[in-house]
Amino acid sequence: xxxxxxxxxGITGTVISGVGRMAGRNVVITxxxxxxxxxxxxxADGTRLAESADLARRLRMPFVFIxxxxxxxxxxxxxxxHGWGKAAAAIAGCSGIVPVLMAATxxxxxxxxxxxxxxxxxxxxxxxxxxxxxxxxxxxxxxxEVGLHELGGAATHARSSGLCSxxxxxxxxxxxxxxxxxxxxxxxxxxSEPTADPEGRSTPELRDLIPERKSATYDVREVVRxxxxxxxFRELWSRWAGQIVTGFCRIGGIPVGIVANQPRILAGTLDIxxxxxxxxxxxxxxxxxxxxxSLVDTPGFLPGKDLEWRGxxxxxxxxxxxxxxxxxxxxxxxxxKAFGGAYIVMDSRGIGNDICLAWPAAEIAVMGASGAVQIxxxxxxxxxxxxxxxxxxxxxxxxxxxxxxxxxDQVLDPADTRIVLSSVLRQLRTKREYxxxxxxxxxxx
Numbered sequence: 001x002x003x004x005x006x007x008x009x010g011i012t013g014t015v016i017s018g019v020g021r022m023a024g025r026n027v028v029i030t031x032x033x034x035x036x037x038x039x040x041x042x043x044a045d046g047t048r049l050a051e052s053a054d055l056a057r058r059l060r061m062p063f064v065f066i067x068x069x070x071x072x073x074x075x076x077x078x079x080x081x082h083g084w085g086k087a088a089a090a091i092a093g094c095s096g097i098v099p100v101l102m103a104a105t106x107x108x109x110x111x112x113x114x115x116x117x118x119x120x121x122x123x124x125x126x127x128x129x130x131x132x133x134x135x136x137x138x139x140x141x142x143x144x145e146v147g148l149h150e151l152g153g154a155a156t157h158a159r160s161s162g163l164c165s166x167x168x169x170x171x172x173x174x175x176x177x178x179x180x181x182x183x184x185x186x187x188x189x190x191x192s193e194p195t196a197d198p199e200g201r202s203t204p205e206l207r208d209l210i211p212e213r214k215s216a217t218y219d220v221r222e223v224v225r226x227x228x229x230x231x232x233f234r235e236l237w238s239r240w241a242g243q244i245v246t247g248f249c250r251i252g253g254i255p256v257g258i259v260a261n262q263p264r265i266l267a268g269t270l271d272i273x274x275x276x277x278x279x280x281x282x283x284x285x286x287x288x289x290x291x292x293x294s295l296v297d298t299p300g301f302l303p304g305k306d307l308e309w310r311g312x313x314x315x316x317x318x319x320x321x322x323x324x325x326x327x328x329x330x331x332x333x334x335x336x337k338a339f340g341g342a343y344i345v346m347d348s349r350g351i352g353n354d355i356c357l358a359w360p361a362a363e364i365a366v367m368g369a370s371g372a373v374q375i376x377x378x379x380x381x382x383x384x385x386x387x388x389x390x391x392x393x394x395x396x397x398x399x400x401x402x403x404x405x406x407x408x409d410q411v412l413d414p415a416d417t418r419i420v421l422s423s424v425l426r427q428l429r430t431k432r433e434y435x436x437x438x439x440x441x442x443x444x445x
Contacts, residue, residue: 014032014033014034014040014041014042014045014069015030015031015032015033015041015045015048015049016030016031016033016048017029017030017031017048017049017051017052019055019059019061022062022064022172022175022176022179023175023176023177023179023180025061025062025179025184026059026061026184027056027061027062027063027064027179027184028052028053028055028056028059028061028062028063028064029064029066030048030049030052030063030064030065030066031065031066031067032045032066032067032068032069032112034068034069034105034106034107040069040070041069041083041084041087041111041112042083043082043083044083045083045084045087046082046083046084046085046086046087047083047086047087049065049083049084049086049087049090049091049115050086050087050089050090051090052090053087053090053091053093053094053100054090054093056094056098057090057093057094057097057098060097060098060184060185060187061098061184061185062098062099062100062101062179062182062184062185063091063094063098063099063100063101064101064102064103064175065091065100065101065102065103065115065119066102066103066105066171066172066175067102067103067104067105067108067112067115067116068104068105068106068107068108068128069107069108069109069112070107070109084111084112084115085111087115088114088115088118091115091118091119092118095118095120095287096186096287097185097186098184098185098186099120099121099179099182099183099184099288100118100119100120100121101119101120101121101122101123101175101178101179102115102116102119102121102122102123103122103123103124103125103171103172103174103175104116104122104123104124104125104128104129104130104154104171105125105127105128105171106125106127106128106129107128107129107130107148108128108129108130109129109130109131109134110132110133113130113131113132113152114132116130116163117163120284120287121165121166121178121236121284122157122163122164122165122166123164123165123166123167123168123171123174123175123178124154124157124158124163124164124166124167124168124171125154125167125168125169125171126154126167126169128153128154129148129149129151129152129153129154130152130157130163131151131152134148134151135147135148135151138151154167155167155239158237158238158239158240159239159240160240161240162237162240162241162273162276162277164237164240165178165236165237166178166236177234178234178248181234181248181250181255181290182255182288182290183288183289186287186288186289188289189289190254190255190288190289190290191255192250192253192254192255193229193250193253194253195229195230195250195252195253196230197229197230199252199418199419199422199423199426200419200422201418201419202415202416202418202419203226203227203414203415203416203417203418204414204415205226206223206226206227206414206415206417207413207414207415209222209223209226209414210335210336210359210361214336214337217263217264217267218263218264219262219264220245220260220261220262220263220264220268220295220297220335221233221235221245221260221262223260223295223335223417224245224247224249224258224260224295226417226418227249227251227417227418227421228249228250228251229249229250229251229252229253232249232250233247233248233249233258234247234248234249235247236248236281237277237281240273240277241271241273241274241276241277242262242264242265243261243262243265243266243267243268243269243270243271243274244259244260244261244262244268244270244274244277244278245258245259245260245261245262246258246259246260246277246278246281248290251293251418251421251422251425252421252422252425252426254291254422254425254426254429255290255291256290256291256292256293256425257281257282257284257285257290257291257292257293258293258294258295259278259281259282259292259293259294259295259346259347260294260295260296260297261295261296261297261298261346263297263336266302267298267299268297268298268299268337269298269299269300269301269302269342270298270300270301270302270316270319270342270345270346271301271302271304271307271312272307272310272311272312272315275312275315275316275318275319275345276315276318278319278322279315279318279319279321279322280322282319282322282323282326283322283325283326285326285328286322286325286326286327286328289328290328291328291329291330291331291425291428292323292326292328292329292330292331292347293331293333293421293425294330294331294332294333294346294347294353295333295335296332296333296334296335296337296338296343296346296347297334297335297336297337297338298337298338298339298342298343298346299337299339299342300339300340300341300342300367301316301340301341301342314444315444316341316345317345317443317444318443318444319345319346320344320345320351321443321444322443323345323346323347323351323352323353324351324352325443326352327431327433328431329354329425329428329429329431330347330352330353330354330355331353331354331355331356331357331421331424331425331428332346332347332348332349332353332355332356332357333356333357333358333359333417333421334356334357334358334359334362334364334399334408335359335362336359336361336362336363337362337363338362338363338364338365339363339365339366339367340366340367343364348407349406349407349408350407354424354428354431355409355410355424355428356407356408356409357408357409357410357411357412357420357421357424358399358402358403358408358410358411358412359399359411359412359414359417360398360399360411360413362398362399362408362411363397363398363399364398364399364401364402364407364408365396365397399411
């Protein structure tokens with residue numbers, strides 16, 4: 001990757017920018033220089049950042065920012081703050097128009113750290129540290145002693161805050177790998193790639209992937225790899241909210257965004273972080289024309305007083321809102337459990353998916369047999385309870401009632417999963433929806 005055209009060459013500072021090549025296409029690449037005043041951003045640096053972001057938006061090129069910065073330049077005072085404020089406004093103007101990718105390669109402190117929060121995807125190296133308030137300030141205000149990496153290291157942001165999408169030593173290689181799945185701007189489709197992996201490849205191994213015992217777990221990422229072209233799956237936020245899996249793959253050469261419940265963690269239940277993670281990814285894919293494939297296996301929302309107090313309703317609704325607004329092709333595949341409100345927000349027919357598929361062992365219902373019998377038949381003995389649960393399972397815990405009502409389009413043999421997904425994605429390739437103009441939505445946050 002090499003810069004070809006310099007931007008703002010007459011401006012001195014710690015930021016350089018130019019139009020270069022990455023992942024086979026032109027991108028606007030901006031870099032901070034940590035060896036110059038520890039990368040402190042002056043007003044001129046903010047101006048250059050703003051001009052670079054504006055250029056990316058006008059030329060419809062992805063905007064890439066590789067940063068290590070000690071914050072706004074203290075010597076310049078308020079002028080430096082004003083500079084990175086201009087940069088923030090310009091980067092925000094790129095949102096939903098061109099992909100905004102950033103990489104942190106060292107300390108990113110105070111105001112500049114907020115720029116990372118404006119990115120669509122953030123790559124962090126092992127040396128990266130990002131925080132708004134440093135360890136000294138944390139200790140002064142809270143009395144808690146905390147180390148740099150514990151407070152804002154790559155592992156912390158990958159596991160706890162969700163800021164870090166990908167951890168990588170080679171940040172430029174990671175950025176290029178992400179761009180391979182993305183269009184240059186919102187007015188074009190993501191780049192398809194020819195593959196030697198046949199669209200008609202059968203997947204019989206999926207028949208035995210889900211254990212017979214309903215409480216047993218499996219790794220949903222294996223489903224994705226078996227279905228994906230050449231078994232390649234680029235996962236995002238792999239350590240944050242692990243009960244939901246998000247990432248990119250190709251199916252029949254078509255790039256898609258995957259949203260999948262992960263039964264290995266908290267049984268695939270949805271909580272606040274999982275809802276936020278999935279909602280943000282759905283909105284991102286919808287912005288850049290990536291079809292969505294949702295793999296559903298969830299018994300519901302995770303119960304808890306703390307979750308309810310912290311806004312489970314709002315954040316659960318955030319996921320429903322993201323799916324309901326998405327206009328890209330949307331395919332839902334129910335693998336096993338699909339219960340209650342969690343089933344609805346995971347791109348059910350009611351939310352508006354284009355195609356809903358299910359495996360024969362799928363259980364689509366308000367709740368499981370035990371809970372349903374406890375509500376419907378109070379006060380019965382253990383023997384009758386077992387009989388009632390067996391009857392409920394036979395009548396309701398299968399995909400056929402939903403299929404009869406048109407809520408499931410096809411119940412398919414797991415061995416045909418790749419074949420069917422490839423076919424419907426190709427059919428939906430020409431999907432278009434007319435959008436009524438408005439300033440912006442006001443959905444739950």
